[in-house]
Amino acid sequence: MTETAIEVENLSFGYGKTPILEQVQVAFPANRFSVLLGRNGSGKSTLFNIMAGLQKYRHGSVKLMGKERCKLSFSDCARVLGFLPQFHKSVFPFHVKDVVLTGRAAFSAFSPRKSDMEKVGQSLEELGISHLADRPYTELSGGEQQLVMIARVLVQDPKIILLDEPTNHLDVYYQTYVLEKLKKLTENDLTVIAIMHDPNMAFLYADHCYFMKDRTVVTPTTGFDFHASDFLEYVYDVRFTTVLVNNKLMVVPDRKTDNRIQVKP
Numbered sequence: 001m002t003e004t005a006i007e008v009e010n011l012s013f014g015y016g017k018t019p020i021l022e023q024v025q026v027a028f029p030a031n032r033f034s035v036l037l038g039r040n041g042s043g044k045s046t047l048f049n050i051m052a053g054l055q056k057y058r059h060g061s062v063k064l065m066g067k068e069r070c071k072l073s074f075s076d077c078a079r080v081l082g083f084l085p086q087f088h089k090s091v092f093p094f095h096v097k098d099v100v101l102t103g104r105a106a107f108s109a110f111s112p113r114k115s116d117m118e119k120v121g122q123s124l125e126e127l128g129i130s131h132l133a134d135r136p137y138t139e140l141s142g143g144e145q146q147l148v149m150i151a152r153v154l155v156q157d158p159k160i161i162l163l164d165e166p167t168n169h170l171d172v173y174y175q176t177y178v179l180e181k182l183k184k185l186t187e188n189d190l191t192v193i194a195i196m197h198d199p200n201m202a203f204l205y206a207d208h209c210y211f212m213k214d215r216t217v218v219t220p221t222t223g224f225d226f227h228a229s230d231f232l233e234y235v236y237d238v239r240f241t242t243v244l245v246n247n248k249l250m251v252v253p254d255r256k257t258d259n260r261i262q263v264k265p
């Protein structure tokens with residue numbers, strides 16, 4: 001039986017009086033690659049921020065490896081969970097290796113040890129970016145910066161990683177490269193949960209896909225292959241044609257003059 005890495009129960013949340021999440025109920029299995037999809041503004045980052053501890057929640061429960069998130073200390077949380085937020089800008093030209101080293105902050109405070117530096121080296125090597133170690137972070141391309149930020153999360157040695165759009169900015173080569181890496185990491189006792197926008201990339205790599213719609217998380221019911229286009233039309237308000245490629249479901253938005261269903265934004 002697969003253990004649950006993060007369990008969210010009856011979670012409701014709003015910014016001020018605007019409800020964003022209502023009665024969210026979802027369990028992300030341990031040691032699997034799960035992907036959360038959904039339209040812009042549907043609440044994906046908000047859910048991630050709550051799971052990562054950047055937003056407080058008052059209604060419902062969020063358990064990391066069985067422990068209520070809001071009861072974990074910062075360092076206990078950092079040992080369990082690594083988080084790559086959607087936006088990460090650095091204005092200081094720190095070297096890449098130092099940027100990655102900050103991922104060890106919860107363990108080594110202000111004096112990094114040799115083992116911390118070794119971890120940095122391993123993590124850069126794992127993502128194939130050792131050659132960037134001495135470059136100033138601010139001089140890297142958007143895609144290179146993205147890889148550095150993923151290395152920074154890995155160096156933390158967490159049990160669960162949450163990645164908010166890890167493949168944005170990446171070309172197709174690096175998208176597949178990173179997704180292969182993330183999938184591989186789940187074979188080594190790591191749970192990966194990522195927000196993505198491309199359903200096809202998600203179907204290619206994810207073990208499980210979850211979708212945000214109407215302020216909650218929905219999953220397709222039985223027979224997703226056959227009813228995928230109906231389900232995705234419900235999620236995205238766009239009509240799709242589905243095809244099977246190497247036994248994987250792929251979807252193509254219907255290009256008709258008026259393929260968008262008239263709904264409120």
Ligand SMILES: Nc1ncnc2c1ncn2[C@@H]1O[C@H](COP(=O)(O)OP(=O)(O)OP(=O)(O)O)[C@@H](O)[C@H]1O
Binds near residue numbers: 041042045
């Ligand atoms: N700090 C905030 N204060 C007020 N409203 C916010 C805040 N952050 C997000 N929102 C609103 O909450 C809603 C959900 O935003 P969220 O970023 O969670 O969506 P998302 O699904 O991650 O979107 P995207 O795919 O565009 O990144 C949006 O309507 C957004 O405008």
